[in-house]
Amino acid sequence: MPSYTPPLRDMQFVIHEVFNLAEELKPCPRHADLDADTINAVLEEGGKFAAEVTLPLNRIGDEQGCTLDPKTHEVATPEGFKEAYAKYVEGGWPSLSCDPDFGGQGLPFALNQCLYEMLNSANQAWTMYPGLSHGAYEALHAHGTPEQKKLYLTKLVSGEWTGTMCLTEPHCGTDLGLLRTKAEPQADGSYRLTGAKIFISAGEHDMAPNIVHLVLARLPDAPAGSKGISLFVVPKYHVKADGSIGERNGIHCTGLEHKMGIHGNATAQLVLEDAVGTLVGEPNKGLPAMFVMMNAARLGVGNQSLGLTEVAFQNALAYAKERIQMRSLSGPKAKDQPADPIIVHPDVRKMLLTAKAYAEGGRALAVFCTMLLDKELYHPDAKVRAESGELVALLTPIVKAFLTDNGHVATNACLQVFGGHGYIEEHGMSQFARDNRINMIYEGTNTVQSLDLLGRKVLSNNGATLKKFGKLVARLVEEEGVNEKMAEFINPIAYLGDQMTKFTTEIGFKGYQNPDEVGAAATDYLRVLGHLAFGYFWARMAQVALRQIDAGNADPFYQAKLQTARFYFARLFPETATLMRTARSGAKVLLDTDAALA
Template sequence: MAQYLPPIRDMQFVLHELLEVESRLAELPAHAETGRELIDQVIEEGGKFCSEVLFPLNRSGDEEGCTYEGDGVVRTPKGFKDAWAKFREGGWPTLTCDPEYGGQGLPHAVGMAFQEMMNSANQAWTMYPGLTHGAYDCLHAHGTPEQKQVYLPKFASGAWTGTMCLTEPHCGTDLGMLRTKAEPQADGSYRISGTKIFISSGEHDLTENIVHLVLARLPDSPQGTKGISLFIVPKFVPDANGNPGARNGVKCARIEEKMGIHGNATCVIDLDGATGWLVGDPNKGLQAMFVMMNSARIGVGLQTLGLMEVAYQNSLAYAKERLQMRSLTGPKAPDKPADPIIVHPDVRRMLLTQKAYTEGSRAFAYWAALQADVAHGHPDEAVRKDAEDMLALLTPIVKAFITDNGFVTTNMAMQIYGGHGYIREWGMEQYVRDARINMIYEGTNTIQSLDLLGRKVLGDSGAKLRKFGKLVTEFVEAEGTNEEMAEFIDPLADLGQKVEKLTMEIGMKAFQNPDEAGAAAVDYLRVIGHLVLGYFWARMAKLALEKQESGDPLYRSKLATARFYFAKLMPETAALIRTARAGAKPLMDVEVELF
């Protein structure tokens, strides 16, 4: 009984009014001709594909799930394969791919909007092309010219799909422990043997070939992460014409039975002397794979943004229709036996929390996509470097902050529905189940927090963080005398100062005891997440104030939501800063026997 309408107007607001994407793209030679008309056409047509083709398969795909038929064969839910054919017919896989390999070459900022809608419509289905695009990015950056010619056109067209094979049964995120072996052969190939688990899209019936990017160890390679190499391992070895040839020694042993994303085949993959080819340099595989991993982390943020939007849409519609009790201040619908639940303060709290996190995350994620476009295509090296630093700093926040908030908001959607939310037919419980994995895979949110604090902030003495802080400071200074903006600028400026002080405190303590960073990291990421979201909500509030008399209700809605965010959500940072400062002692002084 769920519904989905692509939020075209809000996407246009973010792209054209907030980010002024056309003027930014005009600075990039590859995208200088990408104007508003084209961007809007892509979003509108993409929205039709998502709402008309993918969304109707979401519930049925969840209920049917993928089926393991034995001997490595996996069948996707009914309708998935036909949807893939329509996906290819519409040219959607080619959207942001390099024209040299059959792509349309559109900017990431446009692709991000389309990805959001796909994830709202059907997260499990969308993981098949999502991981494929990550494999495309990895080979585009690190593949040999021959590898690019064979694989990239197939990825771009949707003829083949890709996976990332990292995790093994005895190790999760700790890839330094992996045991999969790669034995060099006389012809320059390698024989790959081992077992990988949790491989999303690892086997299916959508395409004629599946290409696995596999981390493995060469003989006598160094221990730990410095001894990992990356290999291309296709299900069918391409023949001389680049078409699927002999069956390779890579097979799905079984599919995992999961809490959610049932329409995506999460596989145990056995490699039994499979033929593979080295990507990049020996023992440098993790660096190459990080291209795909970072792409996937941003993709997971997009998955959650999509779920947040569709869950909010449905809970809002339900709250306007569901009659329960009377308003505390007197009947608001006296002609009805009870008032709609949207009159109740706590229902409004939940709806506005959903709305604030969803729309704030959209602004943040699209801006991050624009940084990727600038990093890849700006003619000024210094500008490219700044964009790369911004993307490096913010990728763990896109992944962790958005997915944490997404689980909160999908749970709120279920809560608004009450008992009906817990019942399958209404659709909300699926969004909760699907959202839960996003906090775990592609590096748990604790790993993202350690990455942010350890590598991205303390690792360069705060240089990247100061670049983002400069954006905040410049905005605060520009609007500091605008009385209408004081309710947004004052808390943003205050939080910026507190972040600077907190970062210094944690850095000094972590220098003496590394556990201090581990104890503070999760709280710290959430504080930085609010600084980022606060910055974008303040910018959106400025636009809303300027245009609130235009007659478009979007601006009045933005202003109301911004006020809610700064009054009700950002104050969470006070408690987070306090718990971050509590340090490692309350955690690490507890003897194991006392647990």
């Protein structure tokens, strides 16, 4: 079975030394008393839960999967899942960053982010159950009526009940404007929903007595397309006025998907037959309300791949140190053995360092985004709130797409380190690669994320938000531009930062003449901007490491950070040159291909 050690040292480095989270959030009344000891204690206990409770269930979940009883429509989760969830609730983990008004602990989102990273490393399929509940909490907290909040939020915050998001249908995919589920208004103010939903993660299970489904549907007089979608809360069991559970509602699981990975999570087909629900938010305004949950989910999906990248790296590193095969090209390194450990071979190190660089860069980006979320919601300065919201909106598709693409590269590279042993199930590397593969697809495919980034987040406001991120890069360049020790980290991001304006303007101009040019460039564009973000954070991490070393700190952690930063800038960051060239190649080479694709 794979092993996992929570990366507490690196989390503490990012939180305390790079971002100084406690000080950054002190202006927020909610976080005024936050200190490093509290942060460290939460991280340590969260890591123990992940490594000791959910990790041992990961392979069990992969092998057993979930089981549907077609007569009762009930789903049994794999052995140990239900008991682990009970421990999770008992430990108070669901409430970590939730509103104290509903029983939450009110701690920063960055702590929740780190908790979920560790849980995803240990067992992504299991973690999706509480993860989706947190998204349902966010949507209802932002858009629910007082009655809905009273009925559902305390139970979601405590973890007593779980939640889902029911979006797509068999004919829809990502195009939710095509959905057909209907909602008929009733005299008592409720609605009766009829339709079918597919790909509903955690859509049915035995881990909690009730499931709070958030369902997109159409009212009878709704406009066509995405402007005619409303959001409803539809519980698995009716909820009485006193909060107790009543009779079964008309929403049932009729099938479970047979999947490539995340076998331990119940990906359900749900049928609604006169299911009773209540409207969340305004009629025909369901997508903006659901986007609260979807954006949280997109950050969460990036976090899933971050977790898998970390655990795959840890296991590949351990294997590379022990597995002996061939001799080093420069001469034997383990002369007392018949062959050298494979970690001496340059290409093995390249694969390991790729995973390490993507894990540590992704961690910095993810923590930064969650720090922005706290500022957006709780900072007393309206300008800070607005700018934080703009930046996190810009970076969300990068977190989702760049981290999951990187997770695909990293988990497959780590599988490759194991050679033939990676291809068999006993070592667990296959599961990491299979589980990660869905992350590039759901919550909006990575192509959809790239279109959102380039079309909505960059070009729609003529790059204004992009320029704000560019100012962060420029500030660091100005601060360290004359520091020779930082040149290898600063020069690449300074150059790319200057190139981004011209690159973006060129794509935007071509897109104005022909919108297909945006679609043709978007995926490459996202990856370029993802590297700029990673480069910025890697430069900041190198800055801290160099200062510690110059101050006489002999902790090898800082040397390791510098070495990984050098690898990232030398071997991974240069991908941007190729990406900009392919993005500029235009739409014609893709669309003028009818003969090739006949």
